[in-house]
Amino acid sequence: MDLIERLNSEFEARLRRRYELARLRRALLGSTPIAFFALIALLLHGAEWRALVLAGLLVALTIGMLFYGRDLQRAVLPGALAGLAPFSLAYAASLMSGCSAAGCSTSCMVACTAGGFAAGLAVAAGGKALKARPSFWVAAAGVAGVVGMMGCACVGLSELGGLAVGIALGFLPSGMRKLFASV
Amino acid sequence: MSDETQALDRMMARLADGDRSVFHDVFRAIEPPIARLADHLLKNEADALDATQNALLKIFERAPIDYDRARPALPWVLAIAGWECRTLLRRRARNREFAIPHDPVAEEDTPETILDRRALVEATLEAIDGLREIDRETIFAIYEDAEPAIHPAAFRKRKERARTRLRERLRRLYGFD
Numbered sequence: 630m631d632l633i634e635r636l637n638s639e640f641e642a643r644l645r646r647r648y649e650l651a652r653l654r655r656a657l658l659g660s661t662p663i664a665f666f667a668l669i670a671l672l673l674h675g676a677e678w679r680a681l682v683l684a685g686l687l688v689a690l691t692i693g694m695l696f697y698g699r700d701l702q703r704a705v706l707p708g709a710l711a712g713l714a715p716f717s718l719a720y721a722a723s724l725m726s727g728c729s730a731a732g733c734s735t736s737c738m739v740a741c742t743a744g745g746f747a748a749g750l751a752v753a754a755g756g757k758a759l760k761a762r763p764s765f766w767v768a769a770a771g772v773a774g775v776v777g778m779m780g781c782a783c784v785g786l787s788e789l790g791g792l793a794v795g796i797a798l799g800f801l802p803s804g805m806r807k808l809f810a811s812v
Numbered sequence: 813m814s815d816e817t818q819a820l821d822r823m824m825a826r827l828a829d830g831d832r833s834v835f836h837d838v839f840r841a842i843e844p845p846i847a848r849l850a851d852h853l854l855k856n857e858a859d860a861l862d863a864t865q866n867a868l869l870k871i872f873e874r875a876p877i878d879y880d881r882a883r884p885a886l887p888w889v890l891a892i893a894g895w896e897c898r899t900l901l902r903r904r905a906r907n908r909e910f911a912i913p914h915d916p917v918a919e920e921d922t923p924e925t926i927l928d929r930r931a932l933v934e935a936t937l938e939a940i941d942g943l944r945e946i947d948r949e950t951i952f953a954i955y956e957d958a959e960p961a962i963h964p965a966a967f968r969k970r971k972e973r974a975r976t977r978l979r980e981r982l983r984r985l986y987g988f989d
Contacts, residue, residue, distance in 0.1 A: 640865065640868075641835075641836065641839055643869070644835075644839065644868060644869060644872045645832075645835060645872075647869055647872050647873045648827075648835070648872040648873065648875065648876065650873075651872070651873045651874070651875075651876050651877060652830065652876045655876055655877055697830060698829055698830015698831070698876070699829055699830045699831060702829070702830060
């Protein structure tokens, strides 16, 4: 490698660092609303350990996805918005029936499952509208799941299963369609 | 629109989207036109190299944030490069670092004509800088003879408007066309 080539590749490496730093700055800035949401969620549901872990996970996941870019970056907003369905339904249920980490009611289970189902449908619709690849679906479902869990975790781990089933059911119509289309 | 321009638009959009695999290709595609612009505006090899490097750093830093995928990449890139040239000229004027001996000047050029020419370039860049982004990009696209991303008739109209606005601005700022 001659001197010019070496200087060029060093300069390119410098450009790459600048580019990655710019992406990181953008990711940190872009995750601010999510961090704000996580804070609100902690205030609403109480900062017990599960909620704290989920809030940290949500913020870290968002930063990572925005930094990586491509499908993962595009999945953050639809996923977060979809996750608001189980989150707010679980919050409404906890207001009405007073369910908490100590004891949960059937209404919380129903709220989480219904909310998860709605989130799954929303992610499926978003993915279809954007003609997204599987990575988008998985990423959006992941974000929706964590946002939803922030509401459902407060009423017990058993509710999270309901949320997972809801999201899986939400994907069912488009999954079936794809399956039949490929047969 | 030429294949190269289209390919650059696509690569820049992918880079802005986070696709690191096109990084090297984007670098290879945009470095020559930026260097040509800097050479032409600064007429000094060392300054042109500085401006090119600064412009490239800015472009790769701004690509994930500012690049508008709906607009052609080359005028955007050249507008940033033009801005860097102007900044360098300003800095040089402020520090009185006129590297006259390195300039490729004609024999009949006196130091005054060289300074006049530089002042003219700086004034033009200053005027271009005050234009709207779309006009700035159009001016640099005209300079680079870049293929328009829009219909040729629409591009002609856009060129006319950009030229008229530049002329008006030069007249308002310096009293000349």
